[in-house]
Amino acid sequence: MRAILLVALACMSGCARETPYQWHLPPGFPQPRVPADNALTVEKVELGRHLFYDKRLSANGTQSCASCHKQAHAFAEEAAIATGSTGQKHHRNSMALVNVAYGSTFTWAHSGINTIEQHVLLPLFGDQPVEMGAAGHEQEILARFSDDPAYRDLFARAFPHSNEQVTFDHVAKAIASFVRTLLSFDSPFDRYAYYGDDTALSEAQVRGMNLFMSERLECAHCHAGFNFSQFVTHQSTAVVERAFHVTGLYPYSETFISGADYGLYAVTGNVADKDRFKAPTLRNIAHSAPYMHDGSLATLDDVIDFYAAGGRVLTDGARPGDGRAHPGKNPFIKGFTLTAQERQDLLDFLSSLTDTRFLSNPALAAPNAQK
Amino acid sequence: MLRCPPRISTGTLLILLPALALGTALLSSCGSGATPAQIRFGIDGDVASAKVLQFYVHAIELIDEHGKPHPFRFAVEAPWQNERVALLDLAGDASTPRRLAVSGTVAGEGDAYSGIRLTVGVPFELNHSNPLAAAAPLDRGEMFWNWQSGHKFLRADLAVAGREWSFHVGSTGCSSASALRPPAQPCALPNEMRIELKGNPLRDVVRLRLEPLIAAAQTANYVVCTGDYEHDPACKDAYAATGLQPGVSQSLWVLK
Numbered sequence: 001m002r003a004i005l006l007v008a009l010a011c012m013s014g015c016a017r018e019t020p021y022q023w024h025l026p027p028g029f030p031q032p033r034v035p036a037d038n039a040l041t042v043e044k045v046e047l048g049r050h051l052f053y054d055k056r057l058s059a060n061g062t063q064s065c066a067s068c069h070k071q072a073h074a075f076a077e078e079a080a081i082a083t084g085s086t087g088q089k090h091h092r093n094s095m096a097l098v099n100v101a102y103g104s105t106f107t108w109a110h111s112g113i114n115t116i117e118q119h120v121l122l123p124l125f126g127d128q129p130v131e132m133g134a135a136g137h138e139q140e141i142l143a144r145f146s147d148d149p150a151y152r153d154l155f156a157r158a159f160p161h162s163n164e165q166v167t168f169d170h171v172a173k174a175i176a177s178f179v180r181t182l183l184s185f186d187s188p189f190d191r192y193a194y195y196g197d198d199t200a201l202s203e204a205q206v207r208g209m210n211l212f213m214s215e216r217l218e219c220a221h222c223h224a225g226f227n228f229s230q231f232v233t234h235q236s237t238a239v240v241e242r243a244f245h246v247t248g249l250y251p252y253s254e255t256f257i258s259g260a261d262y263g264l265y266a267v268t269g270n271v272a273d274k275d276r277f278k279a280p281t282l283r284n285i286a287h288s289a290p291y292m293h294d295g296s297l298a299t300l301d302d303v304i305d306f307y308a309a310g311g312r313v314l315t316d317g318a319r320p321g322d323g324r325a326h327p328g329k330n331p332f333i334k335g336f337t338l339t340a341q342e343r344q345d346l347l348d349f350l351s352s353l354t355d356t357r358f359l360s361n362p363a364l365a366a367p368n369a370q371k
Numbered sequence: 372m373l374r375c376p377p378r379i380s381t382g383t384l385l386i387l388l389p390a391l392a393l394g395t396a397l398l399s400s401c402g403s404g405a406t407p408a409q410i411r412f413g414i415d416g417d418v419a420s421a422k423v424l425q426f427y428v429h430a431i432e433l434i435d436e437h438g439k440p441h442p443f444r445f446a447v448e449a450p451w452q453n454e455r456v457a458l459l460d461l462a463g464d465a466s467t468p469r470r471l472a473v474s475g476t477v478a479g480e481g482d483a484y485s486g487i488r489l490t491v492g493v494p495f496e497l498n499h500s501n502p503l504a505a506a507a508p509l510d511r512g513e514m515f516w517n518w519q520s521g522h523k524f525l526r527a528d529l530a531v532a533g534r535e536w537s538f539h540v541g542s543t544g545c546s547s548a549s550a551l552r553p554p555a556q557p558c559a560l561p562n563e564m565r566i567e568l569k570g571n572p573l574r575d576v577v578r579l580r581l582e583p584l585i586a587a588a589q590t591a592n593y594v595v596c597t598g599d600y601e602h603d604p605a606c607k608d609a610y611a612a613t614g615l616q617p618g619v620s621q622s623l624w625v626l627k
Contacts, residue, residue: 028501
C-alpha cells in the first residue's frame with residue numbers, strides 16, 4: 001500500500017497522464033478494434049497529429065503524410081498518382097483516409113497489412129517507390145524530433161512509461177493513433193441511416209440510394225456495409241471478409257508486362273489474384289477524385305460510365321485490350337443502363353456521403369505551429 | 372450424440388472442469404427432460420468449387436419414429452447462434468473459421484429419430500433491423516443486403532472452371548420508404564426455405580448439394596442470381612433447386 005501511495009504522489013508531481021480517447025460514434029455503433037499494445041489516448045493522437053503534418057518526417061524534409069493525404073480531399077489528393085519526397089512517381093492513387101480505424105487490411109491490394117501501425121511503416125520506409133524515404137536516415141530523422149523541446153514534451157506525454165521515447169515504433173504508434181480518429185459519420189446519409197432522420201436526404205438522393213442498393217446496379221455488393229467497403233472489422237466482428245475484385249479496368253494479360261500493376265498478384269504470386277484490388281470506401285467520394293487504384297478515371301460520371309459498360313476497352317497505352325472480358329472479373333460487374341434522371345439521382349446519392357465537418361474539422365487539421 | 376453425464380463427485384468434477392466448461396449450456400439442460408444434441412452440416416460435392424457457402428437456419432424439429440415433431444432448442448453460442456437463429460459456414464479458405472453444426476437440446480430422451488425439418492432463412496421480425504446493432508449471428512455485413520431486403524438467407528459463391536458465380540437467396544418484394552427503412556409488413560416473397568429430410572439427424576449430416584448449383588451456374592453462363600428468382604433467366608435452375616417454386620421439390624439438401 002505504501003509503495004502505491006509513493007508512486008501516486010510521485011505521479012502527481014511529474015507523471016504525464018494518459019487520457020483514454022473517447023469515440024464519437026452514431027448510436028449503437030460498435031467501436032473499432034485497437035491493438036492491445038497501442039491503447040488509444042488523447043496524448044498519442046495529439047503527437048500523431050503533429051507528426052502526420054510534419055515534413056521533417058521525410059528524409060529530405062520536403063513531405064509529410066499530409067502532402068498526399070489532404071483533409072479537403074478526404075485525406076486523398078487530386079493527383080492521379082502520388083509523387084514521393086524524392087520526386088519518384090508512385091504507381092497508385094493516394095487512398096482516402098476515412099474510417100480506416102475499421103479497416104481490416106490496408107493499401108489498394110494487400111492481404112497481409114492488417115493494422116494501421118504496420119501500414120505506416122510502408123510510406124515511411126518503402127523504397128519501391130520511395131515515399132518518405134526514411135530508410136537509411138533513421139537517426140537523422142529521430143534527432144530532428146528529440147532535439148525539439150516541443151516534441152520531447154509530446155513524446156513524453158504520449159509514451160510516459162518508456163525509457164526511450166523518440167523511436168520509430170512510437171512514431172508509427174502515434175501516427176496510427178491519429179489516423180484512427182479520422183472518423184466520418186456526419187454525412188446526410190448517416191443522419192438518414194443511423195439517426196433515423198427521414199428529412200436528411202432529398203427525394204433524388206433516396207432514389208439514387210435505392211439504385212445503388214439495387215440488383216440492377218449491384219454497387220452495394222462490393223461497396224457494402226456502413227463503410228461502403230467489405231474490409232471492415234470492429235469489436236463485434238467474428239470473421240473478417242477480405243475480398244479483392246477484378247473490375248475490368250485492364251485486360252487480362254497472360255504474359256507479364258513490365259511496369260503493369262497487377263494488384264494483389266504482386267503480394268500473393270497467385271495468378272488468380274491478377275488485377276484484384278480492394279473496393280475502397282465511398283464516404284466523401286465526391287471530394288476524393290480522381291478514381292480507381294491508378295487514378296485513371298477523372299470524375300464520378302466516368303466511374304458510372306465504366307461500371308455501366310461492365311469494364312472498359314483500351315486502344316492504346318501499355319495494356320491495350322478489352323477489360324470487360326477479363327476472366328477473373330467480378331460477376332456482379334455485368335453492366336447496366338441508366339436514364340439521365342437516374343444517373344443524376346445516383347450522383348446526388350454519392351454526394352450525400354459527403355461529411356463537410358470531416359473535411360474541415362480543426363481537430364483533424366494541422367496543428368497551428370505547422371500551418 | 373451428446374448425452375447427459377453420469378452423476379460424479381465434486382473431486383472428479385474439479386478435474387473435469389476445463390472440458391466441462393465447453394458444454395455448460397448443454398449440461399444446464401440435463402435433468403429437465405431435454406437432451407443435448409448437435410445437428411451437423413456439410414457439403415455434398417466438390418468442396419474446391421465452393422468459395423462461400425453460408426446460410427442461416429431456424430425452427431429445427433426432429434421427427435421421431437411415430438412422426439411426432441420434437442422442437443430443437445438452440446444453445447446461445449456467440450458469434451454463431453442465438454436462441455432463435457444459427458449461422459452455418461461450410462466453405463472459405465483456411466484463414467476463416469467454419470461452422471459445421473448447430474448445438475442445442477431436444478425435448479425428450481433417446482436418439483431414435485427418422486427425420487428433420489428446418490428452415491433456411493431468418494424470421495421476418497429479426498430480418499430487417501440494423502445489423503450493427505443486431506445480436507450475433509445477425510451482425511454479419513456480408514450476409515446482409517439492407518434494411519428493406521434484410522439478410523441473405525443462403526449465400527453461395529462458387530468458382531467453376533475459373534469462372535465465378537453467385538446465388539444469394541433472401542426475401543423479395545419487400546415494401547418500405549427506401550432501401551434503408553425496414554418493411555412493416557412481411558415481404559411478398561419471403562423465400563424462407565422449409566426443408567424436410569428423411570434419416571436420423573443425430574447420426575447423419577445435413578448436406579448442401581453443390582451439383583445442382585454448379586449446373587445452374589453453367590446454364591446461366593455465370594450471370595449471377597441475387598434477386599428476381601421468379602423471372603431472371605439467370606436464376607431459373609438454381610431457384611428450382613431451392614424448392615421455393617410451387618410444385619417443384621427441393622434438390623439442394625440431403626441428409627446422409
